[in-house]
Amino acid sequence: MSYDVVVIGSGVVGLFVAYELAQYEVKVLVVDRNPEPGFGVSKGHAGVIHVVQPPFNSLRSKLAIEGNRYYDNVAKRLHVRLHRLGALLVAENLGHLIALPAVWFILNRVYGRHGFRVRLVGWRGLRKMEPNVRGLGAVYVDGYGVINSFELVSQLYYFCKLNGVEFLFNTEVRGARVSNDEVIVITDKGEYKTHFLVNAAGLYSADVARFFGDNYRLDFGKGAMLVFWGKHTNNIVAPLQLMPSPKTKGGAIIPTVFGTTIWGPSLSISDRCDRSVSEDDIRILTRKFGGLLRFRDYIPIRAYAGVRPIPEGDDFIITYSKQSKRVIHLVGIESPGLTAAPAIARRVISMLRDAGLGLRVKGNVREVEPMILTKDLIRSGKDISDGEVVCPCMGVTKADIREAIRRGAKTLDGVIFRTGLGMGVCQGMCLGRAIKVVSEELGIKPTELRKSGGDSWLVIQ
Amino acid sequence: MASYTIIGAGIAGLSLALELARLGFSVRVIEHRDYAGGINSIYPGMGEFIGSAVRSVDIEYGNSAVSINDTYYEVWKNGYRELDNNAIVATGFRTMAPPELGIYGDRPAGIYPFHAVLDLLRYGLLPGRNIVIYGDNIYAALLGKSLLEKGCSVTLVLPNKLDLGGAIKDVRVLRGRVKYVKGLGRVERVLVNEEWVNADTLVISMFKPYNPFPRLRAVGQAVIETYDPGIVIESGRILAGELVGHEYVLIDSDVPVFPGNRVSRDSRRVIVMLKGGGRVLINDKEYVITGDAEVIELPDTDKVVIRRVMQ
Numbered sequence: 001m002s003y004d005v006v007v008i009g010s011g012v013v014g015l016f017v018a019y020e021l022a023q024y025e026v027k028v029l030v031v032d033r034n035p036e037p038g039f040g041v042s043k044g045h046a047g048v049i050h051v052v053q054p055p056f057n058s059l060r061s062k063l064a065i066e067g068n069r070y071y072d073n074v075a076k077r078l079h080v081r082l083h084r085l086g087a088l089l090v091a092e093n094l095g096h097l098i099a100l101p102a103v104w105f106i107l108n109r110v111y112g113r114h115g116f117r118v119r120l121v122g123w124r125g126l127r128k129m130e131p132n133v134r135g136l137g138a139v140y141v142d143g144y145g146v147i148n149s150f151e152l153v154s155q156l157y158y159f160c161k162l163n164g165v166e167f168l169f170n171t172e173v174r175g176a177r178v179s180n181d182e183v184i185v186i187t188d189k190g191e192y193k194t195h196f197l198v199n200a201a202g203l204y205s206a207d208v209a210r211f212f213g214d215n216y217r218l219d220f221g222k223g224a225m226l227v228f229w230g231k232h233t234n235n236i237v238a239p240l241q242l243m244p245s246p247k248t249k250g251g252a253i254i255p256t257v258f259g260t261t262i263w264g265p266s267l268s269i270s271d272r273c274d275r276s277v278s279e280d281d282i283r284i285l286t287r288k289f290g291g292l293l294r295f296r297d298y299i300p301i302r303a304y305a306g307v308r309p310i311p312e313g314d315d316f317i318i319t320y321s322k323q324s325k326r327v328i329h330l331v332g333i334e335s336p337g338l339t340a341a342p343a344i345a346r347r348v349i350s351m352l353r354d355a356g357l358g359l360r361v362k363g364n365v366r367e368v369e370p371m372i373l374t375k376d377l378i379r380s381g382k383d384i385s386d387g388e389v390v391c392p393c394m395g396v397t398k399a400d401i402r403e404a405i406r407r408g409a410k411t412l413d414g415v416i417f418r419t420g421l422g423m424g425v426c427q428g429m430c431l432g433r434a435i436k437v438v439s440e441e442l443g444i445k446p447t448e449l450r451k452s453g454g455d456s457w458l459v460i461q
Numbered sequence: 462m463a464s465y466t467i468i469g470a471g472i473a474g475l476s477l478a479l480e481l482a483r484l485g486f487s488v489r490v491i492e493h494r495d496y497a498g499g500i501n502s503i504y505p506g507m508g509e510f511i512g513s514a515v516r517s518v519d520i521e522y523g524n525s526a527v528s529i530n531d532t533y534y535e536v537w538k539n540g541y542r543e544l545d546n547n548a549i550v551a552t553g554f555r556t557m558a559p560p561e562l563g564i565y566g567d568r569p570a571g572i573y574p575f576h577a578v579l580d581l582l583r584y585g586l587l588p589g590r591n592i593v594i595y596g597d598n599i600y601a602a603l604l605g606k607s608l609l610e611k612g613c614s615v616t617l618v619l620p621n622k623l624d625l626g627g628a629i630k631d632v633r634v635l636r637g638r639v640k641y642v643k644g645l646g647r648v649e650r651v652l653v654n655e656e657w658v659n660a661d662t663l664v665i666s667m668f669k670p671y672n673p674f675p676r677l678r679a680v681g682q683a684v685i686e687t688y689d690p691g692i693v694i695e696s697g698r699i700l701a702g703e704l705v706g707h708e709y710v711l712i713d714s715d716v717p718v719f720p721g722n723r724v725s726r727d728s729r730r731v732i733v734m735l736k737g738g739g740r741v742l743i744n745d746k747e748y749v750i751t752g753d754a755e756v757i758e759l760p761d762t763d764k765v766v767i768r769r770v771m772q
Contacts (some may be wrong), residue, residue: 226560273645277568300560304568375529387536389525390494392614393673397536420610422731425671427558431492431573432580446586449553455646458570459586 003029003166006185006194008173008208010037012149013333014157014200016345022163024359028166029194031078031187033204034452035170038153041337042204044275044306046225046254048236049145050336051087059117060316063340063347070342071145078155079370081148081257084458087236090135090292096240097136104139117142128185130233132294144236148257149338150417155368158407164368169410170453173201176211179322191450196357197327197350203272203309205331212321216331219310220272223251223265223335224281227299229425232261239292253289259297259421263289270307277303301427308334309448316340318347325355337451371407373400373419388433391423398437405441412454414439435459465704466491466535466548468526468674471499472507472690473681474551475514476697482518484705491524491535496583499553500576501690503603510694526552526674535675549700559642562595562667566641571648575666578604589610589662593651595639595640596666597621599659599687604666605632616660618653620667639663668681678720685719685732687754692732695722695756702728710759714767716741719754729759733767740770 005021007014010032019026034040049071053061075082091097100120108118110461121129121138129140161167168189176188176197185192199208202426204216251264263285284305290296311317311332321327328351330344353359374397377384386399396419404418415421415438422428436457439446451454465481467474470492481488494503497520498511524537526544533544556574559565571589573581575596578588592608594601597619605615609631616633641652642663650657670686672679680700681693699720706725712718719732733741735750742748744765748757759765 124495163664243762276643277560277565279563279565279640284567286595299558301558303560303565374536378527378529378534378536383539384536384541385539387541388523388538389493389527389536392525393526394526395529395536425558425673426555426574429556429574429576430580431577432584432586433577435577435581435586436584446584451646453646458583459588460590461586 002417003027003192003194003305005029005196005198006031006183006192006353007198007200008185009200009202009205010034010154010157010167010169011040011042011200011202012038012156012338012341013202013330013344014198015153015160016341017198017200017348018160018165019156020345020349022160023362023365025362026357026359028165029061029168029192030160031168031171031173031185031192033170035169035411035450036409037157038150038417039165039413039452041306041308041334042149042153042218043339044223044304045149045150045268046251046265047147047256047338048145048252048254049082049147050339051116051141051143052107053336059318060336060340063343064314064336065111066343067340068143071147071339074342075147075152078152078159078368080152080155082145083257084143085235085255087141087144087238087252088126088130088133088138089141089238089240090126090133090138091240092135092291094136096242098138099240099242100137103151107139107141111141115143121437130235130237132232133237133292134294135292139240146236146254146257147338151371154371154407154418159368159407160370171299173208176208177327178212183324183326195326196352196355199327199329199331200333201429202333203307205309205329205333209321209329209331212323212327214321214323214329216317216329217312218332220270221267221310221334222270222274222305223267223308224277224285224305225251225262225264226282226285226300227302227304228261229379230261230262230298231255231300232257232293232296234296239288250288251291253284258423260301261343265306272307275305275307277305297423301425302423308337310334316344320351320355328352371403371418373403390437391421391424391430393426393430394420394422396421398441400415401454402441403438410442411450411452412458463547464488466544466758467551467555468522469493469499469551469683470497470515471508471551471553471681472501473683473693473697475511475518475697477549477680477700478518480698480701481704484701485701488519489615490520490528491520491663492520492522493525494580495522500579500600501675503579503600503607504690505603518583522672528674544677546677548674548677550674550677551681551685551697552671552673553584553682555671556665557667557669559665562624562665564642565646566652569642569644569647569649571644571662573662573664575600575664575668578664582607584598587613587752588664589648590614590647591660591663592616592664593618593639593653593658593660594664595620597623598666598668600688601666602632604664616658629713630656685734685754686736687732687734687752687764689752689754692756693756695730696732699724699732701729704728710762711764712759712767713764716767716769718726718767724759726761727761728762731757731759733757735769739772742768742770
């Protein structure tokens with residue numbers, strides 16, 4: 001089989017590349033080792049659209065600013081929930097308070113000219129903006145966002161499917177080579193020919209690059225996050241760090257679009273498959289963020305971790321293969337990869353064009369309809385059907401599960417990500433019922449249902 | 462006369478419904494699941510109470526209460542309506558979440574809250590073969606017994622002392638805390654204190670009272686931490702008396718008291734909560750609380766002062 005472009009990886013970056021390509025008359029295949037899109041790096045972040053990204057002269061800082069700007073349109077077009085808010089860097093002691101004007105001056109110089117409002121907030125102002133935050137003052141940076149990243153992945157995927165992009169899941173790339181005007185991609189499911197290849201393989205991007213003789217070294221950074229039931233703050237809140245370094249930059253108090261709050265992520269070096277959270281991780285988060293809040297008697301409902309690929313030199317690597325311009329590597333796309341992804345995708349498109357890919361705009365691009373859940377219907381006073389509630393905490397019904405499956409969910413996590421099922425305060429008291437309903441709707445036996453593919457079986461008879 | 466909607470057909474909701482019906486109110490019970498009794502459906506001897514209540518109370522199964530943007534709705538297959546202040550919460554305990562219990566590690570398939578396993582058993586499914594149940598209460602032990610009868614191997618991990626009184630034989634019991642779960646796809650091992658236990662399933666059976674609809678009144682294990690079904694049933698009767706009461710005894714207490722800071726003068730029965738037990742002074746008379754909560758009849762005065770006796 002022959003394609004114009006093969007994208008390896010269906011995380012947020014690979015999907016954005018496919019989404020951009022879907023606007024043109026090209027034949028695209030996306031290959032992923034996981035059973036569903038967004039099950040790799042994209043599964044474990046905090047859903048923040050960033051602004052401030054030191055060092056300011058880095059590629060990722062630049063792409064984050066660019067990507068941030070694209071998000072309103074993307075979210076509108078794909079009907080993804082995006083809340084715009086600000087970030088507060090809070091001075092907790094006198095030293096920090098004295099440094100605040102300098103921090104303001106620098107950030108305002110860097111980001112002010114890009115249209116992001118940066119201002120100093122005094123003690124009283126802080127109290128007014130964030131009644132629950134302790135602190136002597138803060139620098140406020142406008143233009144941040146929190147997004148339902150599961151919905152984003154799902155809608156990008158759905159858009160691509162609607163517009164003819166092909167997907168191969170549970171498929172591992174075992175090798176690849178360039179021969180004349182073609183790239184041969186060897187997978188465990190067979191060989192695929194393509195004119196161009198985009199390596200968006202995330203944690204595996206260095207391995208894919210190696211097939212072409214391109215060597216990059218990746219470290220793997222683990223970010224642990226603690227999720228609470230309820231909202232702690234109105235904005236993203238972090239303690240001011242006077243020496244922010246990429247290795248120690250460490251998260252914030254984040255009000256999510258789900259009405260929950262995330263503390264984190266922390267950052268520690270780990271290995272590629274390790275998504276465990278330790279007591280130490282939680283202690284670090286509690287020490288860092290606990291003191292910022294006045295009232296913190298909230299219920300912690302979930303601790304999870306994401307793994308990110310940290311490249312040598314601590315900056316995104318976006319480049320042609322040394323061997324051929326037919327191969328583009330996206331290596332080490334870590335934080336703020338979600339923010340930068342739309343900008344990265346546009347850059348990839350222009351690189352493909354420069355490398356000789358003919359891109360003719362498609363006449364009939366199909367748009368996706370929003371994922372409307374039963375609770376959205378109720379909120380707007382509309383009629384419902386199949387409203388049997390499976391998950392009462394999050395108000396998820398049988399109809400919602402059916403819709404998630406129609407949009408491509410094949411696993412329990414696929415349904416959970418699209419509907420929010422089981423993500424509430426009780427963390428899955430409804431799972432017994434959910435397993436029954438999801439497997440019925442998928443037309444499989446409950447014993448065949450998986451949490452997220454592989455060996456993640458759920459029940460036995 | 463007011464008409465009440467009770468959210469949850471557990472033993473608290475049923476007891477409240479029976480009592481309200483007896484007092485002449487119109488009352489309906491909505492139940493999210495397709496069976497009544499909730500977690501007390503596995504409690505020995507409760508079957509009779511649940512069975513007879515189900516026959517005389519109007520229960521609508523598959524109807525759920527849901528909070529959307531802070532508005533409370535009753536939702537069923539093809540419709541919904543807003544719940545008014547005559548809805549009463551009887552949704553029972555919530556299962557505590559792993560980080561709340563200090564359980565860290567991986568998040569593989571096979572970590573289940575108690576209620577999910579109860580439902581699985583109803584559907585003829587099992588959560589796994591080799592099961593660790595974490596919880597120092599009678600429900601944990603009873604679930605262990607049920608799973609054992611289905612051929613599972615069961616280890617019960619008790620963070621605190623629990624007198625099982627021979628309720629469960631053949632269940633391996635460990636004293637300690639579950640601290641860590643390992644497993645990439647499915648649960649593989651569970652760390653209990655410093656010892657790794659091989660298991661494919663961890664069932665969390667530690668509970669907290671929880672009212673998902675804080676603007677509404679609540680009854681039973683949604684507000685009272687008790688593991689005694691008798692007290693849960695009594696709380697339904699007390700709340701019914703409270704709803705019809707005209708004259709009240711005012712309560713000033715430094716420990717939690719159900720139904721709140723007053724009780725109907727006709728019954729004067731309250732539930733005093735003191736986790737782990739202890740003693741309280743009620744208008745200078747000493748009472749002993751055994752278990753985590755106790756039903757006490759207050760003296761017939763306008764006002765009652767309840768103070769905990771520090772040991």
